[in-house]
Amino acid sequence: MSTDAHHDKATASLAGAILEQTGVPVDKCYQCGKCSAGCPLAADMDYPPSLILRMLQAGGPELEEKVLRSYTIWVCLTCETCYSRCPMEIDIPVMMDYLRHESLRLGMTSPRAKDIIRFHRSFLDSIKYTGRLYEVGLVVDYKARSMHLLQDVKLAPKMYFKGKLNLIPETIKGLPLIRRIFSRSSKAGGEDAR
């Protein structure tokens, strides 16, 4: 699939779209490698963060598609270690967030990231319906999506008796506002559009 769909008329490249939508200047990276050296997940990624930046700088449909189909963007924890180490203050976690959004929107997600994406959606649904994290709902929803029905099931009673699991969901006062945010995001082609 061509990545042209994610380049609107105002942007000529994925790096340009990142700059326009998030303000993160991919072109400022000079490949010192400090982000990759400090990233706790670099060993699990298909491309370390500095290489993702290099691929975006080089641009072109092939490399951009590799970035959007990468496992890296899903395994990133948003821990901000890279950001704190970067001499150019390039906000890689924000860039990763945008890349995840685009990867979902264009249906270019990594097959390796299936369970992470299922968890991501279950988490967002919990926020959408209660305005906060409802752990029991999150676990049930994730298990239904992933079919990992028995995974960690032995932990549930322990967590319940320690008061870590509320069976009844609590909602927040500002729930209508949260729902409006989801609705706007959905209309804009965001993550809620599935």
Ligand code: SF4
């Ligand atoms: S935010 Fe992501 S890319 Fe940056 S150090 Fe943490 S895991 Fe690695």
Ligand code: SF4
């Ligand atoms: S630390 Fe910053 S400048 Fe260095 S490679 Fe990573 S993003 Fe580029």
